[in-house]
Amino acid sequence: MSDTSLSMLTLHALKRLVAEEKLTPQAILDDLLARIQRLNPALNTYVHVDPDALRSQLADVLKQPRRGKLWGLPVTVKDNLCVQGQETTCGSKILAGYRAPYDATVIAHLKAEGAIIVPRANMDEFAFGSSTEHSAYGPTINPWGGGRDRVPGGSSGGSAAAVAGDLAVAALGSDTGGSIRQPASFCGVVGLKPTYGRVSRYGLVAFASSLDQIGPITKDVEDCALLLSVIAGHDSQDSTSAPVAVPDYLQSLRQPVKGLRVGIPELPVEGLDPQVQTAVEEATAVLTKLGMVRVPVKLPHIDKSVATYYVVATAEASSNLARYDGVKYGTRASAAGSLMDMYLNTRNEGFGDEPKRRILLGTYVLSQGYYDAYYLKGMKVRTLIKYDFDEAFQRCDVVLMPTAPTPAFRIGEKSDDPLQMYLSDIYTISANLAGIPAISVPCGFSPGALPIGMQLLAGPFQEEMLLRVASAYEQATDWHQRSPELNAAKA
Amino acid sequence: MSAPGQTYETVIGLEVHLQLATATKLFCGCSTTFGASANSQTCPVCLGLPGVLPVLNEHAQSWGLRVALAFNCKLASTMKFDRKQYFYPDLPKGYQISQFDRPLAQQGHLDIISGQELKRIRIHRIHLEEDAGKLLHENSQTETFVDFNRAGIPLLEIVTEPDMRTSEDAYAYLVELKATLAYLEVSNCNMEEGSLRCDTNVSLRPCGAQTLGAKVEIKNLNSFKAVKQALEYEIVRQADALSRGEKIFQETRLWDAKKLLTESMRSKEEAADYRYFPEPDLVPFVLDASLVERARQSLPELPAQKRERFQQKYGLSAYDAGVLTQERAVADLFEQSVAQGAKPKPVANWLMGDVLAYLNTKALTLAQVGLKAEALAKLLALVDAGTLSGKMAKEVLMHMLEKGKDPETLVNELGLRQISDTSALDRLALDVIQSNPNVVAEYLRGKATSIMYLVGQGMKRSRGQANPQQLTDAIKKQLETLSSSDTAQTEVRS
Numbered sequence: 001m002s003d004t005s006l007s008m009l010t011l012h013a014l015k016r017l018v019a020e021e022k023l024t025p026q027a028i029l030d031d032l033l034a035r036i037q038r039l040n041p042a043l044n045t046y047v048h049v050d051p052d053a054l055r056s057q058l059a060d061v062l063k064q065p066r067r068g069k070l071w072g073l074p075v076t077v078k079d080n081l082c083v084q085g086q087e088t089t090c091g092s093k094i095l096a097g098y099r100a101p102y103d104a105t106v107i108a109h110l111k112a113e114g115a116i117i118v119p120r121a122n123m124d125e126f127a128f129g130s131s132t133e134h135s136a137y138g139p140t141i142n143p144w145g146g147g148r149d150r151v152p153g154g155s156s157g158g159s160a161a162a163v164a165g166d167l168a169v170a171a172l173g174s175d176t177g178g179s180i181r182q183p184a185s186f187c188g189v190v191g192l193k194p195t196y197g198r199v200s201r202y203g204l205v206a207f208a209s210s211l212d213q214i215g216p217i218t219k220d221v222e223d224c225a226l227l228l229s230v231i232a233g234h235d236s237q238d239s240t241s242a243p244v245a246v247p248d249y250l251q252s253l254r255q256p257v258k259g260l261r262v263g264i265p266e267l268p269v270e271g272l273d274p275q276v277q278t279a280v281e282e283a284t285a286v287l288t289k290l291g292m293v294r295v296p297v298k299l300p301h302i303d304k305s306v307a308t309y310y311v312v313a314t315a316e317a318s319s320n321l322a323r324y325d326g327v328k329y330g331t332r333a334s335a336a337g338s339l340m341d342m343y344l345n346t347r348n349e350g351f352g353d354e355p356k357r358r359i360l361l362g363t364y365v366l367s368q369g370y371y372d373a374y375y376l377k378g379m380k381v382r383t384l385i386k387y388d389f390d391e392a393f394q395r396c397d398v399v400l401m402p403t404a405p406t407p408a409f410r411i412g413e414k415s416d417d418p419l420q421m422y423l424s425d426i427y428t429i430s431a432n433l434a435g436i437p438a439i440s441v442p443c444g445f446s447p448g449a450l451p452i453g454m455q456l457l458a459g460p461f462q463e464e465m466l467l468r469v470a471s472a473y474e475q476a477t478d479w480h481q482r483s484p485e486l487n488a489a490k491a
Numbered sequence: 492m493s494a495p496g497q498t499y500e501t502v503i504g505l506e507v508h509l510q511l512a513t514a515t516k517l518f519c520g521c522s523t524t525f526g527a528s529a530n531s532q533t534c535p536v537c538l539g540l541p542g543v544l545p546v547l548n549e550h551a552q553s554w555g556l557r558v559a560l561a562f563n564c565k566l567a568s569t570m571k572f573d574r575k576q577y578f579y580p581d582l583p584k585g586y587q588i589s590q591f592d593r594p595l596a597q598q599g600h601l602d603i604i605s606g607q608e609l610k611r612i613r614i615h616r617i618h619l620e621e622d623a624g625k626l627l628h629e630n631s632q633t634e635t636f637v638d639f640n641r642a643g644i645p646l647l648e649i650v651t652e653p654d655m656r657t658s659e660d661a662y663a664y665l666v667e668l669k670a671t672l673a674y675l676e677v678s679n680c681n682m683e684e685g686s687l688r689c690d691t692n693v694s695l696r697p698c699g700a701q702t703l704g705a706k707v708e709i710k711n712l713n714s715f716k717a718v719k720q721a722l723e724y725e726i727v728r729q730a731d732a733l734s735r736g737e738k739i740f741q742e743t744r745l746w747d748a749k750k751l752l753t754e755s756m757r758s759k760e761e762a763a764d765y766r767y768f769p770e771p772d773l774v775p776f777v778l779d780a781s782l783v784e785r786a787r788q789s790l791p792e793l794p795a796q797k798r799e800r801f802q803q804k805y806g807l808s809a810y811d812a813g814v815l816t817q818e819r820a821v822a823d824l825f826e827q828s829v830a831q832g833a834k835p836k837p838v839a840n841w842l843m844g845d846v847l848a849y850l851n852t853k854a855l856t857l858a859q860v861g862l863k864a865e866a867l868a869k870l871l872a873l874v875d876a877g878t879l880s881g882k883m884a885k886e887v888l889m890h891m892l893e894k895g896k897d898p899e900t901l902v903n904e905l906g907l908r909q910i911s912d913t914s915a916l917d918r919l920a921l922d923v924i925q926s927n928p929n930v931v932a933e934y935l936r937g938k939a940t941s942i943m944y945l946v947g948q949g950m951k952r953s954r955g956q957a958n959p960q961q962l963t964d965a966i967k968k969q970l971e972t973l974s975s976s977d978t979a980q981t982e983v984r985s
Contacts, residue, residue: 088542095541202542203542208771319574
């Protein structure tokens, strides 16, 4: 079998070919399914794919009189987005067998535009992790790195690895502390976390409600703009979604960036890989060559973001995961004498180590006598971090920094050291705490041929600005056009 | 044994949970109708399925505002919700969306009449929250089922300051609260269906003491009567314990309505840590001033205000005004009847007597019987005009309540028109006298009470339609004629 597939193309390229009737949606789906069948056993990007269901979905879409923006094009979705009638497990045993009775708002938007929904991309259990090693369905393997021994990042590692390995044309992930951007960076693809409130969270299985956002993971910036334009917008079912008009994100592409100011912050550099530092410095040079003005900015509280995040996010997570109690759906422990036994056994057997760790942390920080010292203080520091960015965006249009401190690490390298694992999100977490949009774009490779990503951040609802700068950078470089060598992955 | 009330002062506070009768639930569009088959009124949101989010029902909020204003509260400037976290199978999300540090309203009051005294009970706070589901144990020996129809129904929690001193105060507070809420038309206030639930806190302290004693919370109170009984039991129990030198500890006790006593459920140490924190799915928002103003405008005249006005305007006693204003429909019927020309006091008597007695016996509401003010005023006018005797009017009223017909129609149908025509009554009197010569003779010999028998015979012959007073007069008149002019003749005959 030759190592080419229609799934190597972008959404916008396929869209054009379908519109010109040079390709049929059937051909695209067939190619995609063949690729998944061939490569998924080695990479484990999907926890489950149902070819028959996908073909019947396509047949229904082809009958639609209106050709939507994504008519007949497959979009892969993370296992924490509810798709009506499909299993949604968040990579957890505790939700085994749970089928969502409704579509998440983003899924409904994709369906309305004729997209073929391809569930279920692998993820860290309940999105708790930075490596997609903490999945009840086993780890996902990064398509990059010849030894097949690298993590894809996480928690949207399945989505990012699938897009990078062309087991997906484009995908949706979710980002609570970097879960779209860090895997995008590790897998050499584009990942956008929108402004909090830009995309409805209805139907996204909650991790930390005040931080979660759904966003695209794509092969290039144009696909990112295309997907965002479909999923963004106010939703009456999500009280935290913003009634802010959705601009035409595709219009913001290929606009000149001359004169825009790029803010370069002073960052904590402990643990920052020099290769990454070099790549980001070179990216800065590319942007200045395009006419952007480099300005120094200060983010004085950014070094507190990991600590703050692990108070706020675990508090909310401990609450959001209380509903998995064995009463209504999912796993219920068989050995259950009393009600308390049922709770304890169900949650003990159903949750993996990382959810247990975070539930314990979150319960602790909300407990009587500790609330003020942890949760309340955490919320105050969060406000300070938000002020830092407000201040910074007085001086610049975008802030540039690495997405992750290192390229993809080895499987197992950090799984026994939660703190080291948490630190791999050090640069991504602050955008979630501040509620601002951020995008990760490929900006180089390590000497070991592992992708490196840079991160652009902008003020609230300034996704257009991010896409504009990211697109200009992408046009000036060719990092995004490189693909991993996957013949060795033939199972 | 100590004598309670002499050595100790009782301090009582009440917590009422009120289901708002909005058409839909607090955070989703599901129906709130009572008694539907289990779990038929649920959706992903109120079942707490993965991925769902709450959206506030604006009706519930504005109804909450109306209650808060009716209880004279200060309103919060910002609406903020919090999560109250605990595990129980009837709680689908593992937390209840409630309000913790910034309740909807604070610092209000409700004026009650307890005994003969007007008392002001201060309201500590009112907050909005969602109800939980219900566990069903009846269907199986080995399994428990859950019905989530109730989960997500809007609840208002209304908490008083510890301002009540007797079980009568508590009872009177609940009566006034229920009357006020019924006027606002925001809740069914039905304790049996659980749309009104009540817990009470009670503590004792030495008379004159300023600090409060350890409070005991009593739960499982299923009627106003149970609240009163439980308090009476608990006051004695605590007083006995204190007089024996025992200490009262803060705890929660359950009322057993069969054994008529309270039993310890949990101590303060066992109390749960609810780990309240701000609900991140509902961002706090500033309460719109126009919304508050609309709620204020929509307030009806409340029972306390009406009670006062009825005394002033209609010269009713405080008691009468209190009874008449307890239900808005009764108060309205009273006023409308007066507007139709009826005199206030007789209308009040008829309503408080026969009408309310009928409704209580039959467990009906005024709306269900369809008694109209026009009809009631007409009935009273018929009594005034002498067309109906009081007894006849009672009979007509019963028919009016049962059939909803006009009193004049009923008078004709039942043939109940009172005979007040003088010549007809004279004929009837003569008839009775001629038919009962022995009784007449007795009367003439001086047995004055014999006349009652003659009147009774006359009433019987007229099938009750004769005006009894006028008939008595007519018989008397004719008997007097007999005794003065025809004495000789009568004596001859005998």
